[in-house]
Amino acid sequence: MAKIRLATVWLAGCSGCHMSFLDMDEWLIELAEQVEVVFSPVGSDLKEYPENVDVCLVEGGVANEENLELALELRDRTKTVISFGDCAVTANVPGMRNMLGGAEPVLKRAYLELGDKTPQLPHAPGIVPELLEKVQPLHSVIPVDIFMPGCPPSAERIRATLEPLLRGEQPEMVGREMIKFG
Amino acid sequence: MSVVTLKINDQELATETGKTILEAAQDAGIRIPTLCHLDGITDVGACRLCLIELKGGRKLLPACVTEVAEGMEVETHTEKLQDYRRMIVELLFSEGNHVCAICVANENCELQDVAVEVGMDHTRFRYRFPDRHIDLSHPQFGIDHNRCILCTRCVRVCDEIEGAHVWDVAQRGAAEYIVSGLSQPWGEVDACTACGKCVDACPTGSIFRKGTTTAEKVGDRDKLQFLVTARQERQWTR
Amino acid sequence: MGITLREIVEEMGGGVPEGEVKAVQTGGPSGGCIPASMLDTPVDYDSLKTVGSMMGSGGMVVMDTETSMVEVAQFYMEFCRGETCGKCVPCRTGTVQLYALLSKILAGQATEADLTVMEDLCHVVCETSLCGLGMTAPNPVLSTLRYFKHEYTDLLKRVPVSANGRGH
Structure with missing residues (x-):
């Protein structure tokens, strides 16, 4: 049987979910034997999201144009997409900027009002991705x-989600151990 | 005391007249999810989580305000009720700004618990991300309206147990919020005795003690029931 | 009481100035929309209820073929969203989300999944709300979904289906 093609993606999040992924410790070795890591900020150095991915863990909310582009691309090329952590599921902490009312007030607050030296708005089309108006799950x-x-x-929750998938089954996302927020 | 017999989920029960379906279920060890209910204060039937099905009844009924009656046949966990409860919890999460990760009540939050209980792993509704404020004018406590689910427990506990009536409900619908005094900052409300009962009554991290940080708030909900029993039955120890 | 909608609309009211009758909304904002094909329904409590509307205030709004039924539903939901007192959760937040979903559909941004959620939410708001306002607030949506569903589906986002059979 061909190995399961696994990807992990990091959108607007703090990378804590990926750190937790690494906390699976020695089980990572077992995982590495069963899957081929085809795209991941902590497991490969590819820049292009590949075709025919079986499972993708997506950390983070959708906050800028690059996030959105990658999200659409990975959906197109992946069988099972997993919202990995609160930022992907709820927009969580990155989503707290939404309460300020849009991209412009956020940028002004961060780069002009709080800019100590040479306050200016970041502008580099094609290099720095534009913020979306709202961060979305x-x-x-x-x-x-x-x-x-x-x-x-x-790490236990991540493992309990991945293990059934490796066997070709669906994980049961119920109970405190599996679905508690925070 | 006269006895009433009824069935809850096919379990035969005997209970007292005047008890609510919720109380009868609790006595029998059957858990019905609730958010606005709090032992010791008046029920308002507002959160709609405790809705049950009554055999032969046309409508769903809130268990917290429906009294038991002879021969009742109650179902508390049908598939429909479970689906409806989940959707109501989804609505609550999309209504406010509930960021568990940075909340004082993380791990000790009734909203968070009820989400697990009804199996809510995400909300299907668009988050509103409302612009709500935080009042830190009180020397000991704070209220963060972002985390408020408008259960009005604070309003009732302050009015009925403390007798101060610092809290009430302002505005309506999506604009509704909990207001202190005559729409004053909490710290300027003379009626507040700083007893902290609203802190204990709050099911989420909305009302908290200053100085508590992430996951440090543990509401002492039993204290309120204790106070009521103490006054009514003169039992001063717990 | 008991005469048909057709008699009221076409004979007494003289019909619509140009074009044809498309639907009649009866009973006020919590009522439902009755399609032209059912104009022979007698105006009484039971008959109106059977077709998904109500006597309510007794008011009637007659709409011609130019009217978008989704816009009508959104209009009434905007009213209910403003009227809800906010005491119970399903009515307070449900009307807000129903309005948001209707707006999303009208903006051409909604998917089949949104439509399903909206329909489910209508039932939750109807059956779990504390008072009559919430219990009837979804009626304009439910009745237009019942008789004019294609107007909703026509507005859904065309979803490109990818190789693995999923759309986005």
Whole structure:
């Protein structure tokens, strides 16, 4: 049987979910034997999201144009998309900028009002991705197959979600151990 | 005391007249999810989580305000009720700004618990991200309206147990919020005795003690029931 | 009481100035929209209820073929969203979300999944709200979904289906 093609993606999040992924410690070795890591900020150095991915863990909310582009691209090329952690599921902490009312007030606050030296708005078309008006949870922009809340989800929760998938089964996302937020 | 017999989820029960379905279920060890209910204060039937199905009844009924009656047949966990409860919790999460990760009540939050209980792993609704304020004018406590689910427990506990009536409800619908005094900052409300009962009554991290940080708030909900029993039955120890 | 909608609209009211009748909304904002094909429904409590509307205030709004039924539903939901007192959760937040979903549909941004959620939410608001306002607030949506569903589906986002059978 061909190995499962696994990807992990890091959108607007703090990378804590990926750190938690690494906390799976020695089970990572077992995982590495069963899957081929085809795209991941902590497991490969590819810049292009590949075709025919079986499972993708997506950390982070959708905050800028690059996030949105990658989300659409990965949905197109992946069988099972997992919202990985609270930022992907709820927009969480990155989403707190939404209360300020849009991209412009956020940028002004961060780069002009709080800019100590040479305050200016970042502007580098094609290099710095533009902020979206609101940070959105992943399932607001693409259909998501599995939701794994947690800030971050514990290593145990990540493992309990991945193990059934490796056997070709669906994980059961119920109970405190699997779906508690925060 | 006269006895009433009824069935809850096919379990035969005997209870007292005047009890609510919620109380009868609790006595029998059957858990019905609630958010606005709090032992010791008046029920308002507002959160709609405790809705149950009554055999032969046309409507769903809130268990917290429906009294038991002879021969009642109650279902508390049908598939429909579970689906409806989940959707109501989804609505609550999309209404306010509930960021568990940075909340004082993380790990000790009734909203968070009820989400797990009804199996809510995400909300299907668009988050509103409302612009709500935080009042830190009180020397000991704070209220963060972002985390408020408008259960009005604070309003009732302050009015009924403390007798101060510092809190009330202002505005309506989506604009509704909990207001202190005559729409004054909490710290300027003379009626507040700083007893902290609203802190204990709050199911989320909305009302908290200053100085508590992430996951440090533990509401002492039993204290309120204790106070009521103490006054009514003169039992001063717990 | 008991005469048909057709008699009221076409004979007594003289019909619509140009074009044809498309639907009649009865009973005020919590009532439902009755399609032209059912104009022979007698105006009484039971008959109106059977077709998904109500006597309510007794008011009637007659709409011609130019009217978008989704816009009508949104209009009434905007009213209910403003009227809800906010005491119970399903009515307070449900009307807000129903309005948001209707707006999303009208903006051409909604998917089949949104439509399903909206329909489910209508039932939750109807069956779990504390008072009559919430119990009837989704009626304009439910009745237009019942008789004019294609107007909703026509507005859904065309979803490109990718190789793995999923759209986005």
